[in-house]
Amino acid sequence: MKAFTSPEDEQQAKHYIGLLQAQKFDEIENDIDPSIKLKSTNLDQTLRAMAAQMPAGQPLSVKLVNASFITSNTLHKSKLIYEYQYPDQHVLINIATQKKDGITTIIAFNVKKLSESLESSNSFSMGGKSPLQYAVLALAVIAALFSLYALILCIRTKMRGRKWLWIIFILFGVCSLSVNWATGEWNLQLVSIQLLSASAAAPLYGAWVISVSVPLGAILFVLRRRELAAPAEQSVTSSDS
Template structure:
């Protein structure tokens, strides 16, 4: 299947699962609308309403004081803009529906907050399992922008390794297609595109993670968490490309033996 046909198919699958594809769609979800109501109620100190929405497991003697501290951090002004951060819904056959939702709220006074909540129950009867408010020094889109400004040697090294792994996989793939006399060429072609043992760099924090059991197509990966989360840069050891180029390094100079 061509990539051009795969992308619309993936979008249809995500839509069928109810995953919002745009900020507008996110803001129309019951979870995002409920979270906005909670934020607005916090801003005007309507703590009784929020307490009525808490799951019984969360109710503790100091809930009111915790809500007061949280509300004190929010500006006493209307929200200027909302940016989706995360949205995930889980449905269990032996438990209630749960959802994790997070949004960035921008205020006219150049202040930004990420508010996240874990909810349980159906739309119209949500209960809050967890609520967190975190101030930001700047919008998340700016904090998590993919830029080399202020980056160190690790970022440049990862960028170089990722490009190199990708280029080597593509080169080996093309060479495989162009080389005559290779048995099971289609298997070799697929193998040249596979990289194993993933090294991932969180572009914002600089944290590195290693997954020895992972593999990537084209021996590289580039993506972000959610709409405005940190970018992740991944490279794998291009074992398929290395094995092919080594094993068939003299094939081009020998007569075909089959295909």
């Protein structure tokens, strides 16, 4: 992730984090964007509460766990999220800045204590999950295997008409039900297509998301295979029977 992050943005973010650790709140407030100041009634109290969540002393390690940027001709925005590891806890720090007309301001700054590292909390484990999570995982495996079965069956079947249309139809599932493996949150998308009707993905240091779709093309092909098959194959099938 550091390879895609500007050293200037990292230096700026760590500068503000250092000011927070040193409790130099006035210097931070001077660089907070005016739009944020209008929304906040007591910035000093908020900054003191944030500083209180950070243990004294140097962290054991500092990881850049997320980064995003927006750049145009006159504006540059960066959002960096760091994980600070201390002997007895982890701290997540989100700092977002913008540079406009040569002036850098803070547009977001927050601190959150973690009971364990993001890597540990978002790791893939089978224990302690809800029935919905287990069900989505099982259905994803079944849907993927069934789609592969139907795809191989379609490729091996001599058919009337354009076989490649059926192959494309089989390759993609429709709609999708996704579940966050770490939190159990779920999301249903009625307008969606998914390769082989299943997926499992996780961003760097993020939670796994398991998704399953309806293998509609695979189901229809398996049900209609006999009527789609070429006459020669139908005759062979009848003789074998």
